[in-house]
Amino acid sequence: MTNFWWIIGGVLFALLNTAAGLIWVERRMLALWQDRYGPNRAGPFGLLVVLADTLKLFFKEDWIPPFADKIVFVFAPGVVMLSVLMSFVVMPFGPHVIVADLNIGLLFFLAMSSLGVYSVVLGGWASNNKYALLGAMRGASQMISYEVFMGLALMGVVVLSGSFNLREIVEAQRTMWFIVPQFLGFLIFLVAGVAETHRLPFDIPEAESELVAGFHSEYSGMKFGMFFIGEYLGITLISGMLVTLYFGGWLGPAFLPPVIWFAIKTFCFILLFILFRASMPRPRYDQLMEYGWKVLFPLSILNLLVTAAIKLWLNN
Amino acid sequence: MPERIAAELSTRFGDITFQPQATRDGTPTFWTPQEHIVAILQFLKAEIQMPYRMLYDLTAIDERAYKQQQNGHKPYDFTIVYTLFSFERNEFLRLKAGLHGEYPAIQSITAVWPAANWYEREVYDMFGIRFHGHPFLKRILMPATWEGHPLRKEHPARATEMGPFKLYDEKQDREQESLRFKPEEWGLKRHSEDADFMFLNIGPQHPGTHGVLRIILQLNGEDIVDAVPDIGFHHRGAEKMGERQSWHTYIPYTDRIDYLGGVNNNLAYLLAVEQLGGIDVPLRAQVIRVMLCELFRIASHLVWYGTFAQDLGQLSPVFYMFTDRERVFEIIEAICGGRMHPNWFRIGGVAQDLPKGWEVLVKNFLQYFPRQLKEYDAMVMKNYLFKARTKGIGIYTLEEAIEWGVTGPGLRACGLEWDMRKKRPYSGYENFAFEIPVAQNGDCYDRAVVRVEEMRQSLRIIEQCMSWMPEGDYKSHHPLATPPVKANTMQDIETLIHHFLNVSWGPVIPSGEAMSCTEATKGWNSYYLVSDGNTAAYRVRVRTPSFPHMQMIPLISRGYTVADLLSILGGMDYVLADIDR
Numbered sequence: 001m002t003n004f005w006w007i008i009g010g011v012l013f014a015l016l017n018t019a020a021g022l023i024w025v026e027r028r029m030l031a032l033w034q035d036r037y038g039p040n041r042a043g044p045f046g047l048l049v050v051l052a053d054t055l056k057l058f059f060k061e062d063w064i065p066p067f068a069d070k071i072v073f074v075f076a077p078g079v080v081m082l083s084v085l086m087s088f089v090v091m092p093f094g095p096h097v098i099v100a101d102l103n104i105g106l107l108f109f110l111a112m113s114s115l116g117v118y119s120v121v122l123g124g125w126a127s128n129n130k131y132a133l134l135g136a137m138r139g140a141s142q143m144i145s146y147e148v149f150m151g152l153a154l155m156g157v158v159v160l161s162g163s164f165n166l167r168e169i170v171e172a173q174r175t176m177w178f179i180v181p182q183f184l185g186f187l188i189f190l191v192a193g194v195a196e197t198h199r200l201p202f203d204i205p206e207a208e209s210e211l212v213a214g215f216h217s218e219y220s221g222m223k224f225g226m227f228f229i230g231e232y233l234g235i236t237l238i239s240g241m242l243v244t245l246y247f248g249g250w251l252g253p254a255f256l257p258p259v260i261w262f263a264i265k266t267f268c269f270i271l272l273f274i275l276f277r278a279s280m281p282r283p284r285y286d287q288l289m290e291y292g293w294k295v296l297f298p299l300s301i302l303n304l305l306v307t308a309a310i311k312l313w314l315n316n
Numbered sequence: 317m318p319e320r321i322a323a324e325l326s327t328r329f330g331d332i333t334f335q336p337q338a339t340r341d342g343t344p345t346f347w348t349p350q351e352h353i354v355a356i357l358q359f360l361k362a363e364i365q366m367p368y369r370m371l372y373d374l375t376a377i378d379e380r381a382y383k384q385q386q387n388g389h390k391p392y393d394f395t396i397v398y399t400l401f402s403f404e405r406n407e408f409l410r411l412k413a414g415l416h417g418e419y420p421a422i423q424s425i426t427a428v429w430p431a432a433n434w435y436e437r438e439v440y441d442m443f444g445i446r447f448h449g450h451p452f453l454k455r456i457l458m459p460a461t462w463e464g465h466p467l468r469k470e471h472p473a474r475a476t477e478m479g480p481f482k483l484y485d486e487k488q489d490r491e492q493e494s495l496r497f498k499p500e501e502w503g504l505k506r507h508s509e510d511a512d513f514m515f516l517n518i519g520p521q522h523p524g525t526h527g528v529l530r531i532i533l534q535l536n537g538e539d540i541v542d543a544v545p546d547i548g549f550h551h552r553g554a555e556k557m558g559e560r561q562s563w564h565t566y567i568p569y570t571d572r573i574d575y576l577g578g579v580n581n582n583l584a585y586l587l588a589v590e591q592l593g594g595i596d597v598p599l600r601a602q603v604i605r606v607m608l609c610e611l612f613r614i615a616s617h618l619v620w621y622g623t624f625a626q627d628l629g630q631l632s633p634v635f636y637m638f639t640d641r642e643r644v645f646e647i648i649e650a651i652c653g654g655r656m657h658p659n660w661f662r663i664g665g666v667a668q669d670l671p672k673g674w675e676v677l678v679k680n681f682l683q684y685f686p687r688q689l690k691e692y693d694a695m696v697m698k699n700y701l702f703k704a705r706t707k708g709i710g711i712y713t714l715e716e717a718i719e720w721g722v723t724g725p726g727l728r729a730c731g732l733e734w735d736m737r738k739k740r741p742y743s744g745y746e747n748f749a750f751e752i753p754v755a756q757n758g759d760c761y762d763r764a765v766v767r768v769e770e771m772r773q774s775l776r777i778i779e780q781c782m783s784w785m786p787e788g789d790y791k792s793h794h795p796l797a798t799p800p801v802k803a804n805t806m807q808d809i810e811t812l813i814h815h816f817l818n819v820s821w822g823p824v825i826p827s828g829e830a831m832s833c834t835e836a837t838k839g840w841n842s843y844y845l846v847s848d849g850n851t852a853a854y855r856v857r858v859r860t861p862s863f864p865h866m867q868m869i870p871l872i873s874r875g876y877t878v879a880d881l882l883s884i885l886g887g888m889d890y891v892l893a894d895i896d897r
Contacts, residue, residue: 034635130516134538134878200629201701209524209627210882281701282629284879285538 019232033278062221069126076123080230083115094258105166117143124215135214139205149300150192156185156307170249179246193238201280239269318344341830350413368400373859374435381469421446442467457548527892538877550896558856562822564798571657574894576616577837582661587832588843593796600788601665602744607781610774615644616837620889627886664797669790706761710884721864724839725766730758736835760887822851862894
């Protein structure tokens with residue numbers, strides 16, 4: 001039992017530090033790719049900017065606009081934090097480092113990440129601001145439609161491994177990572193994952209050049225901080241999921257412990273997310289939906305059908 | 317060819333007298349009776365052979381303080397000036413209609429040119445002249461609660477002439493009430509038969525508007541039903557200041573109009589002054605001017621390029637492009653000492669000769685920059701998402717462009733190969749070999765294509781300037797050149813006096829009127845100057861390209877979405893100071 005609490009504590013500690021550390025990582029990496037320095041003054045390599053940012057967020061006036069729906073306004077940022085943190089419950093960081101080894105782990109992840117959309121919708125709606133409303137509407141339609149084939153894309157992995165349990169999915173990749181047989185599924189999940197975290201190029205709910213800050217235009221202080229951290233946790237979650245489902249999770253040569261392998265692989269995907277942000281423009285809202293429903297949706301069904309057919313054929 | 321158009325006019329309107337006026341710029345100018353102005357303009361726009369299809373400018377002059385007789389027309393109190401342009405003739409035409417009375421009125425020409433809408437509103441705002449039949453005659457640049465009309469001669473030019481400012485509670489309430497948004501006042505309906513509209517107020521503080529611009533959007537979902545630009549937040553009375561600054565001390569004000577175009581503004585102003593004064597600029601000075609103008613064109617286009625990509629969500633290009641712009645500024649700084657506002661050209665030349673070693677700086681940049689442009693092509697122009705966001709967005713046809721007074725890259729993106737540097741060369745542009753980039757579709761992407769190619773052509777011009785830079789004076793020896801060449805003042809009393817007067821009072825520019833027209837970074841930029849033989853201009857009219865471009869926003873954004881509006885704004889390349897002056 002004590003072991004269980006150690007794992008929970010460790011995971012929480014690691015996640016919250018990762019999310020905070022990503023503030024620095026993202027700013028430094030963006031700067032590197034954009035011919036700038038980025039934060040390099042506070043502490044070694046500017047690392048203390050994390051502390052400065054957090055303190056700033058804490059001490060900023062936590063302002064609730066008088067025209068907002070106060071209860072929902074306060075509640076909304078919590079939803080994103082909570083739903084993302086809950087998703088990590090089923091994530092296998094190592095062969096035994098897992099909070100809850102659920103046999104429906106993958107479904108639990110899908111369910112929890114779907115809840116995240118509520119924070120966008122509720123936050124945007126409760127702000128009673130037109131920009132926030134537009135952002136929320138965009139966010140809702142984007143996340144609901146990308147949810148559909150996110151789930152469908154993952155079914156290929158389920159078919160191959162024969163399980164919804166994430167630990168077993170990783171174990172099934174001992175001979176070959178699923179990136180090879182499920183390359184299409186991987187691409188679809190990657191795109192859907194970026195859309196799910198509404199990061200560039202799919203940051204349409206925020207779209208700062210159009211909607212100022214989209215659904216969280218009215219938020220300040222630590223409530224904004226929750227959205228902020230929620231976004232970084234979301235990146236970590238999707239990266240972790242990509243690693244678990246397609247890149248063999250904690251599996252790796254024995255000279256490093258499994259958890260470290262998992263961390264290294266996850267970090268590579270986090271960097272990929274930041275690189276996306278540094279390089280790509282943003283499609284228009286209807287183009288995004290069109291791309292989702294007309295391209296990714298049929299592809300994900302095709303992927304599922306072909307995977308299942310080959311699996312059946314091999315079994316016979 | 318004033319005789320030809322005079323003959324054509326008198327053939328059609330036999331019973332009306334068109335009295336020609338001699339001007340320094342050679343533009344055919346006629347006084348026309350104001351009651352026939354609509355018919356005359358209609359004829360010139362549509363019925364005449366080789367028509368004047370573009371309403372280039374419409375402005376007014378308060379004649380009440382004019383000291384001299386002007387063609388015997390002194391009795392007029394106000395003059396409305398219509399400037400038309402014909403691409404077929406490659407010729408401007410200026411028509412003047414004289415008006416009597418304190419607050420006179422004239423027929424609106426919005427029925428002939430819809431583009432006259434904003435120009436007439438500006439004249440109403442600035443002079444209090446009313447236009448009969450105008451659909452929406454409200455103030456455009458000044459606040460709705462402003463008292464008086466600033467460009468009238470009796471309106472004070474300085475705050476100190478107006479008495480101390482007091483903000484009483486009731487005044488504050490009144491000002492705030494006047495800012496309350498009522499859709500009906502803007503001619504917008506609150507709902508259609510089957511939908512309630514949402515009004516989204518974009519700006520004046522908004523990350524996507526590139527300055528203090530307000531656009532009121534009437535939305536159905538995210539689709540734009542109508543868009544109404546509200547301008548004037550950046551208005552600084554540049555034209556009024558021209559009437560109290562000396563001819564020389566007005567130069568720095570021009571820098572700040574298209575603040576990305578730098579010396580391009582100086583040039584447009586000085587070409588008009590030099591025409592008035594009859595000053596010939598030495599060849600070396602002309603080439604220096606051309607070189608700096610092209611450097612500024614590159615700097616301006618780089619800002620547009622980066623911010624355009626950023627408007628579409630691409631975060632990185634703007635950093636690379638601002639870094640490159642910094643390299644351009646390094647050259648400009650070495651030559652002028654200034655950066656964005658170099659205030660470098662002078663009446664009759666430039667402020668100083670080129671510094672030692674300028675060739676090295678220019679040569680390094682010429683070697684460095686083409687590679688960068690290639691990289692940007694791959695990064696931005698060939699980007700799939702960038703194309704998806706800009707192709708087929710904000711389209712206008714060539715006819716619409718001419719109808720609405722679109723000039724510069726926006727015009728060339730519609731397929732018309734028209735560049736003032738080639739078609740009506742000034743400052744020695746005829747000596748340079750370069751091409752006019754054009755594109756065919758008239759959408760945001762094509763406007764970008766044209767601008768990117770223009771940077772390459774600018775490099776060509778700069779290279780020719782560098783290899784050809786002629787020896788000689790950097791400033792004219794004409795007595796009106798200001799400040800006169802200092803070395804001369806040590807030789808004889810005559811030039812010493814000139815130096816003293818030109819520096820203290822400022823030069824006295826002979827009376828007359830002249831208009832320049834340059835291909836500035838954003839389109840055609842003109843200064844229409846009226847002199848009554850004084851140390852300051854009697855009237856300075858700044859015709860900027862961004863003003864008519866912004867007027868087109870409702871036309872080209874209807875039916876698109878909010879996200880597309882950002883593409884349209886970004887692709888237009890405007891500067892707020894260039895709109896509001």
